[in-house]
Amino acid sequence: MSRAVIVQAKRTPIGKKNGILQTFQPHELVAPLLRQLASGIEAKVDDVIVGNVTGPGGNIGRLSVLEAGLPLSIPGLTIDRQCSAGLEAIRIACCLIQAGAGQCYIAGGVESTSTSPYLKRARFSPDSLGDPDMVEAAEFVATKYGITKDQQDDYALLSYRRSWESFERGFFKEEILPVAQWYQDEGLHKKRNMEALVKRAKPILSGENNTVTAANSCGIQDGAAAAVVMEENSALRLGLKPILRFVDSQVAAVHPHYPGSAPIPAIKTLLERNRLTIQDIDLIEINEAFASKIVACAQELSIPYEKLNVSGGALTIGHPYGASGAILVTRLFYEVQRQKEAKYVLAAIGSGGGIGVAVLFETVR
Template sequence: MKRAVIVRAKRTPIGKKNGILQSYHPQELSAPLLSQLAVGLEENVEDVILGNVTGPGGNIGRLAALEAGLPLSIPGFMLDRQCSAGLEAIRIASYFIQGGAGKCYIAGGVESSSTSPFQKRARFAPDSIGDPDMLEAAEMVAKEFEITKERQDEYALLSYERCWAAFDRGNFEDEIVPIDKLDKDEEFLKKRNMEALLRRAKPLFPNENGTVTAANSCGINDGAAAVLVMEEETALSRGFRPVLRFIDSQVAGVHPFYPGAAPIPAIQVLLKRNGLTVKDIDLFEINEAFASKIVACAQELSIPYEKLNVSGGALTIGHPYGASGAILVTRLFYEVQRRNNAKYVLAAIGSGGGIGVAVLFEAV
């Protein structure tokens, strides 16, 4: 069986909805990434796979490839698995390589919430089951797993402090491809007093003894991220250094009321099938849509915070839905290169409708 490896990974800065990236459409956010990832391989890329959630519809994968000036022979396609879309794109590209369908793919995701033509979200579940908004679902996760506001706030503050420390160390500079002259996440233009914000923030559902607040939840954002996935022998023959080797993945479904908990069974099945435990995984990147989700996943899987989202995540820099899964992999790509002893790393994300995707990589 062929082995898929990731040899390049990049993301744009992340902007807030109607913020620094508000005038950029999805193809305009994606094109600089595709151009940089394809350098020297323009005639070898066999497809561009991009996840997207909020539109505008059409084939953004093809549109972005054309916007980037890539050869007309590269077809491109778009997929939507809600917040899991960017990670699903990388998963699909890896399986294409394993199955011998191709040797070189660009995969990731993009979101331009600012330019989306859709004012309402898509349905996650039929009325017969119930279709809560994500904030309501985050509260349901907190209640189901008995996660207090204090624990959520504690994690949100930890994530914020980690994110700023990583930014101050320059850790994000290698990740980012500038959009025109924009070269840093909007969050880092001004530091907030997060401790005070968390203390003052009121529950969004006070009549239900709520625990989820605007301060321990992610924002709505714009941004893109993608990776270059190659067949390992081809990568080596072309002089590339593989950084992450795709090992396996798992998708799981849970009740649509608890999308934040969906990574739990996906990770459990994935580890068991590969004869691994949480102790064997050196780094976890789990998307920080809500602090309730991360605390629940860490609690149920016994993941120590020392291994989890070590440079912060979406609670600070934001959650551009379709791109977020690819941002997780991009973060792992650079984090393992700063370490000498990492062996296994894992990216996971939960999505609307109660879907969890988990991907296991080996550091090469």
């Protein structure tokens, strides 16, 4: 069986909605990444797979290929699995290589909420089941798993501290390909009395027992991320160094009222099939759409915070929907190069409709 490896990964800075990236259409955010990642291997790329959620329609993957000036022979594909789209794009590329359908793909995701033509989100669930907005769904998860506001606030503060420390240590410079003059995540800045700001934040929804606040939730953002996924022997013949090797993946679904819990069954099934436990996984990235989701996943899967989102995440830098899953993989790509002892790593994300995607990698030494 052919083995898929990741040899390069990059992301743009992440901008707030109507912020630093507000004038960039989705294909204009992806194109610089494609140019950078394809440099020197343009003729080897079989396809580009791009995840997107709120874009203008059409085939953003193909449009991005053309905008980047890549060979006209590269087709381009766009997929939508809501917030899981970027991770799903990378998963599909890995599976295509494993099946022998191709040798080299660039896969990832993009979101431009600033230029989206849609004023409202897509429907996640039929009326017969109910179609809660994401904040309401985050409250459902908190209630179901008994997650308190203090637990969510404490995790949000941990994420903020980790993100800021990672920025100060220069970790994000490795990940980011600047766009125009922008080279830093817009939402990341030093805040005084952060603990007081988080603890005093009021629930977004009215109601006596609500716990989800703006301080323990992600922001709405613009951004893109992508990775070069290659067949391992092909990469080695080209003199490229594999960093992550695809092991396996799993998609799972839960009731659409609890999308934040969808990574739980996906991760459980993935580990069981590969005869692994959480103790065997050295680094885990789960998208931080809401702190309630992360606390619930950590609680139900017995994940110690010491190996979970160790460089911070979306609660601080933001959640550009279609790109977020690819940002998780980009983060792992660089983190394993700093933590030389890491062997198995995992990326997972939950999305609207109650879908969870989990992807397991091993490091290549």
